[in-house]
Amino acid sequence: MDLDFSPLLESWQYLLGGLGVTLLLSVLTAAGALVLGTALGLGRVYGPAWLRIPIVFYIDTQRAIPVLVILVWFYFAVSILTGISFHPFWAALMALTLHIAAYVAEIVRAGIESIRPGQVRAALALGMSRVQIVRKVVLPQALVRMLPAFGSILSITIKDTAIATVIAVPELMKRAETLAGQSYRPIEIFTVVMVIYFIILFPGTRLIDMLYKRVAHLGRS
Amino acid sequence: MSSPTPARKGADQPPVVVYDNVRKLYGDFVALDGVTVQVNKGEVMCLIGPSGSGKSTLLRCTNALETLSGGRVLIDGVPLPADERDARKVRQKMGMVFQNFELFPHKSALDNVAIGPVTVLGMSEATARERAMVLLEKVGLAAKAHNFPSGLSGGQQQRVAIARALAMEPEVMLFDEPTSALDPETIGEVLNVMKRLADEGMTMVVVTHEMSFARRVANWVVVFDHGKVVEQGPPEQIFDAPHAERTRDFLSHLGWNG
Amino acid sequence: MNLDWSIVWDHRSELLHGAMLTVLLTVLTMAVAVPAGIVLALMRLSNSKPLAFASQCFVEFFRNLPLILVVYWAFYVMPVFLHIEFSAFTTGLVALCLNVSAYNAETFRAGINSIRKGQTEAAMSVGMSRWQAMRTVVVPQAWRRVLPVLASTWVSLFKDTSLVSVIAVGELAHVALQIRSSSFRVLEMLTAMAVIYWLMGYPQAKLVDWVQKKFEVKE
Numbered sequence: 001m002d003l004d005f006s007p008l009l010e011s012w013q014y015l016l017g018g019l020g021v022t023l024l025l026s027v028l029t030a031a032g033a034l035v036l037g038t039a040l041g042l043g044r045v046y047g048p049a050w051l052r053i054p055i056v057f058y059i060d061t062q063r064a065i066p067v068l069v070i071l072v073w074f075y076f077a078v079s080i081l082t083g084i085s086f087h088p089f090w091a092a093l094m095a096l097t098l099h100i101a102a103y104v105a106e107i108v109r110a111g112i113e114s115i116r117p118g119q120v121r122a123a124l125a126l127g128m129s130r131v132q133i134v135r136k137v138v139l140p141q142a143l144v145r146m147l148p149a150f151g152s153i154l155s156i157t158i159k160d161t162a163i164a165t166v167i168a169v170p171e172l173m174k175r176a177e178t179l180a181g182q183s184y185r186p187i188e189i190f191t192v193v194m195v196i197y198f199i200i201l202f203p204g205t206r207l208i209d210m211l212y213k214r215v216a217h218l219g220r221s
Numbered sequence: 222m223s224s225p226t227p228a229r230k231g232a233d234q235p236p237v238v239v240y241d242n243v244r245k246l247y248g249d250f251v252a253l254d255g256v257t258v259q260v261n262k263g264e265v266m267c268l269i270g271p272s273g274s275g276k277s278t279l280l281r282c283t284n285a286l287e288t289l290s291g292g293r294v295l296i297d298g299v300p301l302p303a304d305e306r307d308a309r310k311v312r313q314k315m316g317m318v319f320q321n322f323e324l325f326p327h328k329s330a331l332d333n334v335a336i337g338p339v340t341v342l343g344m345s346e347a348t349a350r351e352r353a354m355v356l357l358e359k360v361g362l363a364a365k366a367h368n369f370p371s372g373l374s375g376g377q378q379q380r381v382a383i384a385r386a387l388a389m390e391p392e393v394m395l396f397d398e399p400t401s402a403l404d405p406e407t408i409g410e411v412l413n414v415m416k417r418l419a420d421e422g423m424t425m426v427v428v429t430h431e432m433s434f435a436r437r438v439a440n441w442v443v444v445f446d447h448g449k450v451v452e453q454g455p456p457e458q459i460f461d462a463p464h465a466e467r468t469r470d471f472l473s474h475l476g477w478n479g
Numbered sequence: 480m481n482l483d484w485s486i487v488w489d490h491r492s493e494l495l496h497g498a499m500l501t502v503l504l505t506v507l508t509m510a511v512a513v514p515a516g517i518v519l520a521l522m523r524l525s526n527s528k529p530l531a532f533a534s535q536c537f538v539e540f541f542r543n544l545p546l547i548l549v550v551y552w553a554f555y556v557m558p559v560f561l562h563i564e565f566s567a568f569t570t571g572l573v574a575l576c577l578n579v580s581a582y583n584a585e586t587f588r589a590g591i592n593s594i595r596k597g598q599t600e601a602a603m604s605v606g607m608s609r610w611q612a613m614r615t616v617v618v619p620q621a622w623r624r625v626l627p628v629l630a631s632t633w634v635s636l637f638k639d640t641s642l643v644s645v646i647a648v649g650e651l652a653h654v655a656l657q658i659r660s661s662s663f664r665v666l667e668m669l670t671a672m673a674v675i676y677w678l679m680g681y682p683q684a685k686l687v688d689w690v691q692k693k694f695e696v697k698e
Contacts, residue, residue, distance in 0.1 A: 060685070064638075064677050064684050065673055065680060066640075066676060068642060068652060069673050072669060118321050121319070126312070127309050127341045141327055159544070190556070193548065194548060
């Protein structure tokens with residue numbers, strides 16, 4: 001079996017550009033999903049019924065449909081429906097943010113519900129208002145507990161951006177495919193890209209584990 | 222002929238808390254079945270009785286953590302408000318100490334004590350912390366001010382919890398089985414703090430299983446059983462010469478022999 | 480914008496066939512990935528350092544790669560390294576199995592680890608071997624903690640089968656996208672695809688919620 005890595009040596013900048021797009025898309029998506037997801041999660045736990053029911057339906061729908069389907073639908077169907085054609089990057093950003101926000105919302109909900117009712121009672125006994133209790137007692141502890149799950153959200157986001165290749169977003173996976181097609185060296189190209197993904201994903205989970213160990217005691221009541 | 226019963230402590234002033242035929246239901250279960258008791262100013266009242274007899278429920282009704290199914294609770298002559306915002310004001314007058322301490326794990330001991338005044342009374346952080354330090358000294362934990370709850374023993378955590386409640390300068394301190402979750406060695410340090418508070422004249426309502434504490438420190442003891450008050454009176458009566466059969470049963474079950 | 484939804488009805492048998500293939504892929508993958516996950520977890524927990532290390536490498540490797548990449552990679556690498564021509568279906572299945580086995584390995588490992596050491600010690604103190612203790616005391620308790628996570632992995636897997644469409648496996652996503660290309664009925668087919676997945680996926684998601692409630696472990 002002869003391996004020829006020369007296409008990689010020639011086009012490493014092309015691939016690196018793809019990596020840049022991957023990282024940019026991931027960071028923007030994760031940030032958006034965290035903000036939207038937290039809002040949805042808080043609405044789910046503390047909101048009135050007319051807010052909670054649609055939010056639950058939205059979250060469950062996102063859990064039921066594959067990312068690939070959401071990406072494709074968003075890119076093609078939305079442009080047909082609205083007449084606006086989005087650049088694939090922005091379509092992917094919107095679709096992924098909306099999808100991952102649902103998972104963030106569930107993490108937020110689980111975190112808040114894991115706080116002992118005794119903590120709320122102790123804060124009430126001091127005379128705090130419900131809003132103050134959520135802000136000063138429940139959320140700080142819940143945030144610590146959510147940390148490992150949030151870490152995995154970033155990891156999941158990066159992995160999901162690879163699916164954006166199906167709508168031709170010029171991220172790493174797409175560029176790998178293009179390069180593999182042009183050079184007829186799929187094994188070398190995909191193997192190297194595998195290593196690249198592994199290098200960006202592996203340290204992330206380790207880092208979050210370490211960080212969590214140090215602050216876990218702040219969330220333990 | 223026994224000497225005349227001494228006047229009940231604080232009887233010369235209006236009572237701080239009045240429970241007037243208080244009833245509390247959880248679904249079908251009757252937790253409190255018409256409880257009428259009053260708490261005088263400066264009095265240490267101990268609530269004793271078997272588990273599930275309603276003692277803790279009554280305590281939680283006092284600061285509106287539980288709503289009443291019937292009857293009234295009067296604080297300084299005023300019934301507990303139904304409105305949550307007004308209820309909050311009432312809660313500021315009372316301090317509560319929980320069986321599980323319930324310190325906020327994400328704050329240091331000092332900040333746990335300061336959080337009430339800062340959040341609820343709008344005090345500046347610096348002032349609140351100064352006053353918190355004084356309170357921590359009072360409970361003997363000034364050296365641990367910057368420790369987090371995870372670095373404190375159970376007894377230490379409970380003493381911080383007492384300081385936290387005192388920081389709001391309450392009129393009444395409510396204790397819900399404060400030593401039930403503690404090792405025998407650390408129970409003493411918490412009871413000592415409570416005794417000092419009592420000596421200083423704080424009005425206290427204490428739900429407890431520590432009978433020797435109740436015997437020594439309480440001015441008035443109320444015995445509960447199945448949501449009703451079985452007997453109430455000074456500790457000499459309850460522990461040495463109880464009137465009610467149930468009181469005698471309860472005490473003998475605990476192996477109490479004076 | 481004129482929509483023609485009859486296109487969906489016309490191709491209903493193909494779509495149904497695609498949906499069945501989706502289910503088949505899910506079932507087959509789990510059938511392989513559950514035992515594989517158990518084996519990997521036991522390897523990781525065993526006393527043999529090389530076995531533990533090998534298992535850890537496998538798990539960390541596949542947990543930290545996008546599945547779509549593994550699908551492509553398997554498609555190109557497998558025929559070359561193993562000198563056999565695999566069908567796209569088999570290739571896709573292999574990629575899914577590798578991926579899900581890694582996640583299951585972590586699930587089982589965490590489940591077994593969550594049972595306090597004292598349980599094993601108590602069992603051994605009455606004379607059981609480590610293996611017997613595992614079988615009669617640890618695994619029965621660990622199952623309660625593992626089941627909810629497996630249920631959620633199942634739903635994720637069900638959705639991930641859509642990724643093998645990129646190597647032309649005839650599951651639901653591929654079929655729907657093919658019909659879209661040939662008929663130019665983009666909105667109708669994409670919506671139909673989303674709706675069919677939703678119809679299959681929503682009950683599964685609710686089932687997962689039920690399983691999690693039922694087997695909830697209150698510390």
